[in-house]
Amino acid sequence: MSKRTDGARRAARIEHALKCPVCGNPIRVEEDGRLLCRDHHSFDFAKQGYVNVLTRPAGGHYNKELFEARRRIMLDSGLYAPFHEAAAEWIRQMPVSDSRPAVVADIGCGEGTHLHRILEKLGGLNVAGAGLDIAKEGVQLAARDFQSAVWLVGDLAQSPFSDGSIHAILNILSPSNYDEFTRMLAPGGRLIKVVPGAGYLRELREALYTDERRTYSNEDTIGLFDRHFRRTETVPLRYSVRLERSQLEDLVRMTPLSWSPDPEAVNRFLDRESAEITVELDLLVGEPRD
Numbered sequence: 001m002s003k004r005t006d007g008a009r010r011a012a013r014i015e016h017a018l019k020c021p022v023c024g025n026p027i028r029v030e031e032d033g034r035l036l037c038r039d040h041h042s043f044d045f046a047k048q049g050y051v052n053v054l055t056r057p058a059g060g061h062y063n064k065e066l067f068e069a070r071r072r073i074m075l076d077s078g079l080y081a082p083f084h085e086a087a088a089e090w091i092r093q094m095p096v097s098d099s100r101p102a103v104v105a106d107i108g109c110g111e112g113t114h115l116h117r118i119l120e121k122l123g124g125l126n127v128a129g130a131g132l133d134i135a136k137e138g139v140q141l142a143a144r145d146f147q148s149a150v151w152l153v154g155d156l157a158q159s160p161f162s163d164g165s166i167h168a169i170l171n172i173l174s175p176s177n178y179d180e181f182t183r184m185l186a187p188g189g190r191l192i193k194v195v196p197g198a199g200y201l202r203e204l205r206e207a208l209y210t211d212e213r214r215t216y217s218n219e220d221t222i223g224l225f226d227r228h229f230r231r232t233e234t235v236p237l238r239y240s241v242r243l244e245r246s247q248l249e250d251l252v253r254m255t256p257l258s259w260s261p262d263p264e265a266v267n268r269f270l271d272r273e274s275a276e277i278t279v280e281l282d283l284l285v286g287e288p289r290d
C-alpha cells in the first residue's frame with residue numbers, strides 16, 4: 001500500500017473528528033486519498049502520507065535541521081522517556097468507549113516523536129492519534145517515519161477538528177489556543193499541557209547565556225492555563241539524563257534557545273565528552289471551565 005493510501009486509511013478511522021477548515025462542514029475521506037467536504041473543498045494526501053489543510057501559506061521559524069536534531073536526540077537519548085510514560089499513564093486512566101476510537105490529538109506535534117512514543121505505550125486501547133503542526137518540515141518527517149497517527153499540516157486557529165471530538169489534547173512545549181481546545185474537547189475530555197519548569201535544560205541556559213535568558217519562569221503560562229481550564233492534576237517531572245557530545249550538539253541545535261547564542265559559549269559548552277542535563281517539566285491536566 002502506498003503511504004498516501006495508508007495515510008488516508010488512518011484518517012478514515014477518525015473521520016468523525018474531522019471538519020472542513022474552510023467552511024466547517026463535516027469532511028469525508030475519499031478512497032482516492034483526499035479529504036472532501038460537501039461544499040467541494042478538497043485536500044489531497046501527499047505521497048509521504050500526510051495531508052496539508054492550511055487555508056493559506058504559513059511562514060515559520062523552524063527548519064528541517066532543527067526537527068532532525070530533535071528527532072535524533074529523542075530517539076537516542078531517552079531525554080523525554082519519563083514524560084512519555086507519564087502522559088500515557090494519564091490517558092490510560094481516562095474512560096474510552098468500545099465503538100469509535102478515542103482521538104488523542106497532539107497540537108503542535110513537530111516531527112511527531114512525542115505522539116508516536118505515547119501511542120506506542122497505549123497499545124491495546126481503542127485510541128487513534130492525530131498530530132497537527134503548522135510547520136510542514138516537521139509533519140513531513142513525522143509521516144515519513146511513523147505510521148502510528150494521522151499527520152496534518154494545519155493552523156490551530158483554523159483547525160480541522162470538529163466540535164467535541166477529541167478525547168485528549170496533548171500540547172507539548174508549544175503555544176496554546178484555549179478557545180479552540182475548549183471547542184474540540186469531547187465531554188469528559190482532558191487537555192494535557194506540558195510546560196518547562198524553571199530548571200529545564202538548566203546546564204544549557206547557564207552555559208550559553210549571561211543575561212536574563214539564564215533563568216525561566218513558567219508562571220505566566222500556568223496562569224493563562226488556569227484562567228481557561230480547571231486544573232485536575234499537576235504532574236511535576238524532575239530528572240536528569242547524561243548526554244554524549246554528539247547529543248549535546250543536537251541539543252544546542254534543537255532548541256529555540258540556540259537562535260542567538262554567542263558562538264564561543266557554544267564551543268565551550270560542547271568541549272566535553274558528556275554532560276548531565278536537567279529535565280524539569282510540568283504536566284498540567286485540565287478540563288474546560290465552562
Ligand SMILES: [Zn+2]
Nearest residue numbers: 020023037041
Ligand atoms: Zn468545506
